[in-house]
Amino acid sequence: MLEIGSPAPDVVLEDTDGRAVRLSGDGRAVLVYFLRSTTCPVCNRHVRDLVRRAGELAAAGVRVLVAAPEDPPVAAAWKARRGIPFGVLAGRDGTPHELLGLRKAAFGSVQRSGTLLVDAKGVVRLARGATLPTGGYDGKAIAAAVKEL
Template sequence: MLEPGSPAPQLVLEDTTGQTVRLADYRGKHAVLLYFMRATSCPVCRRHVQDLAENADALAARNVRVLVAVPDDRATAAAWRAKHRIPFPVLTGRDGTPHELVGLSRTVFGALQRSGSVLVDSHGVVRHAHGAALPTAGYDKEGITAAIEQLAATPLP
């Protein structure tokens, strides 16, 4: 798993339309909160995304863009995004899952996909990283909020 204070990885993912999305594209413009769902079928993860959607305006006001990463294929991700009217880009991996790229590998003999979140500031530095095997623990809202609050207090380099 990534560590706060470390440089963000060079993530290259795809959105539900097949467009390339690079984490580096946000550098110098916005902080990015990546929420990694266990699967689009996970009801707990869907509630977490709903919470992010309900707070989208507040996050945008803090210059934070939300990206939702799923281990599902692009067609499944696109159908889920449309059905639930997800206001954020939903991303899939080009090779493997987005989760593997940040250290959220499967646990319990490869049967259980971990979920979590990563907040990267506009300078490309990880400010928050959290992962969990149980979906109820994968969304660290308090930790995310504290890290976003800290963004405003961090002077420019």
């Protein structure tokens, strides 16, 4: 996982509509929540929390993205079924998780979840990663990091 205070890597991710997405460069902060899988109940609860916080995050100038390890059609179907208002990143050539350091754990069998906040200048302000999905998201830590932007 990336370190707080380090520059965000210049990687190009892809959303479920096939659009290229970068972590910096558009003048806004970006928060990415990395799901363990679209079927993980804990991860889905975290996404619901982000949806509840959408207004406050937008008011703070934070763009929210959700990264799913599944391929684009599966991630797009999940987004539509759940009514997710955020862009959803999906895997094509590797997953968004792998590109940003959230490699699978337990001999490559368990996808890690996590949260990444990059400020408008492209600097990492929050980075969490965990094998158990309960450790990959902390609403209070997100609120505190966003407040400091």
